[in-house]
Amino acid sequence: MRKAFSDELNATFDDLADMCALVESAVNGATKALMTGDASTAEKVISGDAEIDKMRERIEEESFTLLSLQAPVASDLRLLVAALRMVSEVERMGDLSVHVAKIARLRVPDLAVPAEMLSIMQRMAEVAVDMVTRVRQIIISRDVEAAIALGRADEEMDQLRRQSFAELLSDNWTHGVEPAVDIALLGRYYERIADHAVSIASRVVYVVTGHRLEEQ
Amino acid sequence: MRKAFSDELNATFDDLADMCALVESAVNGATKALMTGDASTAEKVISGDAEIDKMRERIEEESFTLLSLQAPVASDLRLLVAALRMVSEVERMGDLSVHVAKIARLRVPDLAVPAEMLSIMQRMAEVAVDMVTRVRQIIISRDVEAAIALGRADEEMDQLRRQSFAELLSDNWTHGVEPAVDIALLGRYYERIADHAVSIASRVVYVVTGHRLEEQ
Numbered sequence: 001m002r003k004a005f006s007d008e009l010n011a012t013f014d015d016l017a018d019m020c021a022l023v024e025s026a027v028n029g030a031t032k033a034l035m036t037g038d039a040s041t042a043e044k045v046i047s048g049d050a051e052i053d054k055m056r057e058r059i060e061e062e063s064f065t066l067l068s069l070q071a072p073v074a075s076d077l078r079l080l081v082a083a084l085r086m087v088s089e090v091e092r093m094g095d096l097s098v099h100v101a102k103i104a105r106l107r108v109p110d111l112a113v114p115a116e117m118l119s120i121m122q123r124m125a126e127v128a129v130d131m132v133t134r135v136r137q138i139i140i141s142r143d144v145e146a147a148i149a150l151g152r153a154d155e156e157m158d159q160l161r162r163q164s165f166a167e168l169l170s171d172n173w174t175h176g177v178e179p180a181v182d183i184a185l186l187g188r189y190y191e192r193i194a195d196h197a198v199s200i201a202s203r204v205v206y207v208v209t210g211h212r213l214e215e216q
Numbered sequence: 217m218r219k220a221f222s223d224e225l226n227a228t229f230d231d232l233a234d235m236c237a238l239v240e241s242a243v244n245g246a247t248k249a250l251m252t253g254d255a256s257t258a259e260k261v262i263s264g265d266a267e268i269d270k271m272r273e274r275i276e277e278e279s280f281t282l283l284s285l286q287a288p289v290a291s292d293l294r295l296l297v298a299a300l301r302m303v304s305e306v307e308r309m310g311d312l313s314v315h316v317a318k319i320a321r322l323r324v325p326d327l328a329v330p331a332e333m334l335s336i337m338q339r340m341a342e343v344a345v346d347m348v349t350r351v352r353q354i355i356i357s358r359d360v361e362a363a364i365a366l367g368r369a370d371e372e373m374d375q376l377r378r379q380s381f382a383e384l385l386s387d388n389w390t391h392g393v394e395p396a397v398d399i400a401l402l403g404r405y406y407e408r409i410a411d412h413a414v415s416i417a418s419r420v421v422y423v424v425t426g427h428r429l430e431e432q
Contacts, residue, residue: 064297071287081280085301169394177396178385184397188404 005070012063012083013139019055019090020136026052026097027132027193031125033104034186035118037111045101052094059087075207082207086139089196093132096189096196103182112182114175117167121183124160124190127153131197138201144208147201157194161187221286228279228299229355235271235306236352242268242313243348243409247341249320250402251334253327261317268310275303291423298423302355305412309348312405312412319398328398330391333383337399340376340406343369347413354417360424363417373410377403 026045033042063084066072072080103112113121131153138147164187167173168180206212242261249258279300282288288296319328329337347369354363380403383389384396422428 064294067297068289068293071289073284073287077284078280081283081297081300084297085304088301088304165397168397173393177389177393180393181381181384181396181400184400185404188401 005066005072005076008062008066008070009072009076009079009083012059012066012080013142015055015059015062016083016086016090017136017139019052019059019087020093020132020139022048022052022055023090023093023097024129024132024136026094027100027125027129030097030100030104031122031129033101034112034125035122037104037108039105039108042101042105042108046098046105049094049098052091056087056091060084063087078207082203086200086203089200093193093196096193099189100186103186107182112179112186114179117164117179117183120160120164120167121186121190124157124164124187127157127160128190128193128197131157131194135197135200138204142204142208144205147204147208150201151198151205154191154194154198157191161191221282221288221292224278224282224286225288225292225295225299228275228282228296229358231271231275231278232299232302232306233352233355235268235275235303236309236348236355238264238268238271239306239309239313240345240348240352242310243316243341243345246313246316246320247338247345249317250328250341251338253320253324255321255324258317258321258324262314262321265310265314268307272303272307276300279303294423298419302416302419305416309409309412312409315405316402319402323398328395328402330395333380333395333399336376336380336383337402340373340380340403343373343376344406344409344413347373347410351413351416354420358420358424360421363420363424366417367414367421370407370410370414373407377407 026048029041029045029048032038033045063080067077067080067084106112111118131150134146134150134153137143138150164183168175168183173180202212242264245257245261245264248254249261279296283293283296283300322328327334347366350362350366350369353359354366380399384391384399389396418428
């Protein structure tokens with residue numbers, strides 16, 4: 001019974017990791033749409049979110065069934081409850097990719113981001129994707145060291161956001177209000193994807209060690 | 217045993233409602249700071265968030281203890297797991313109030329919002345506060361009708377956001393980039409507060425009826 005439960009718990013975490021892989025593609029697709037102004041890539045991200053939502057429902061139902069029927073205790077219970085909470089965060093990362101894709105779609109055939117801001121946006125996207133990739137691996141491995149390291153990785157994202165604000169609020173900004181607003185919101189969306197990755201990593205630290213990340 | 221459990225479950229939901237009341241004050245305080253440029257009100261919201269975070273930790277720990285020791289089943293289990301997920305959303309609403317307060321503080325002694333945009337921002341804030349108030353009552357009453365009604369209440373917020381974008385992207389906008397970016401982000405924060413209220417309401421519908429809100 002305990003063995004079967006632990007297999008099912010692992011299967012739940014594997015499903016969660018698969019869901020993360022879909023989000024990884026979504027962030028990549030949304031970024032590609034943003035960088036190239038390609039409407040069909042944006043559409044694919046937007047319509048593809050339904051699959052991520054379906055996975056969330058399935059994982060929620062499986063976890064809940066496991067909780068009801070097996071009434072796990074101690075660390076098993078902790079892990080299962082954590083999975084139920086992480087799944088909402090992974091879903092949100094998918095929603096945020098959709099927000100990025102929608103801004104890209106809104107400006108097609110133009111680019112939402114002026115040429116001189118493309119490299120900073122690209123770097124934000126890379127940091128976000130890297131964090132999603134790492135959190136996917138952390139979900140599978142439940143590696144506390146990697147989770148703690150991820151918790152510190154969003155410093156670059158913060159710095160990129162500050163840098164992008166400095167650009168669009170500087171006297172040299174000649175693109176007016178619309179691209180400035182787009183960039184501020186896009187920066188917010190990438191930053192939130194990173195925040196969710198950190199939050200999931202800190203849940204992993206908590207379920208494995210019993211200590212919150214900020215106490216490490 | 218069952219009676220004691222149901223008392224404790226109600227106590228958890230009461231705590232969650234109390235946490236909502238703190239968030240209500242935070243949204244109100246942040247809005248006051250935004251409308252008046254009052255730094256000390258902004259500071260109070262920012263430092264007050266620690267209390268909201270502490271409540272979250274306490275509610276999480278209590279729920280988890282209840283889950284471990286009482287191993288509830290069926291609807292009790294469903295409610296308790298829902299509480300554990302709602303608490304994250306209530307905490308996020310608090311964080312979003314802090315974001316609003318920080319924008320207000322950044323522009324002190326000036327106002328972040330130009331005079332002609334104050335009324336639309338004020339209305340966004342009112343809608344957000346109203347939704348937090350209603351969701352607090354829904355958490356206590358678990359009133360499905362009220363929860364379904366709340367799920368439809370964010371239409372005004374969507375409309376206000378569209379209206380604010382139309383203003384700041386119009387040719388009549390003379391305030392430049394900085395207030396435009398502030399307003400876009402502020403709109404996003406109020407909208408997210410409303411989204412979380414809707415999400416909590418839909419969790420209530422789900423735990424009480426077994427159906428998701430979109431299926432109603």
